[in-house]
Every structure is written in structure tokens, then in C-alpha cells.
Amino acid sequence: MLAAADVKRGAKLFKKCGFCHTITKIGGNIVDPNPRDTVGRRKAGAGNFSYSTAFNGPDRKWSYEELNTFLASHKVYAQGTRMKIKGLEKASGRVAPVAHPRTFSDSPKPLP
Numbered sequence: 001m002l003a004a005a006d007v008k009r010g011a012k013l014f015k016k017c018g019f020c021h022t023i024t025k026i027g028g029n030i031v032d033p034n035p036r037d038t039v040g041r042r043k044a045g046a047g048n049f050s051y052s053t054a055f056n057g058p059d060r061k062w063s064y065e066e067l068n069t070f071l072a073s074h075k076v077y078a079q080g081t082r083m084k085i086k087g088l089e090k091a092s093g094r095v096a097p098v099a100h101p102r103t104f105s106d107s108p109k110p111l112p
Helices: 007-017 064-072 091-102
Strands: none
Touching (some): 007 091
């Protein structure tokens, strides 16, 4: 699904995320961490960001699958997370916002 994602739709959908996240290379964290290079990054690993205790624990890295699960229901995935927006229930609604930040990466992780 990611390979066929509509990046323009992702840009439109990401506007809701843009209240709390920035994805530009020079953009730091706003309210929440910059998701530009989330895939492959250690969870709770964005620099200069204080994560909620929901992300404390084993040193795992984000994958596309983990990110999909998190976005479907972040309150279930990471109980205690401070993320306020409602989860994205439809898989089609999660794909485009994941694909869009990937286009800002200097070395995007391969798609599954």
C-alpha cells in the first residue's frame, strides 16, 4: 500500500498533523517530534524532545508496520502518550500521511 500511496493526498492529510509536527529538514520539534525520518529511528529517539513515559522501555526502532499500528490507535499502542489527535482508523487514511514525510528524507528507508 505504501508504494502506491498518493503523496499529494498525504500532504493534504498531513496538514492536520502540522499543528504539532514539522517535517522540514531544518524544522525542529513543535509540540511533537519531527516525523521525517521516523522509520529506522529508535523509539523515543528524536533529539531535543521529551517523550511521555509511554515510550520508555526496550530500545526498539520504528518500522512501517509499527508506525501503522501506532497511528491506528496510539492510545492503545502507547498508553499514556500525550498525542491528542484521534487515531486514523482506516488503513488508507494512514498510508498517505506516512508516505508524505518519507519524501523529505535524504535517505528514505525502503518500502516493505
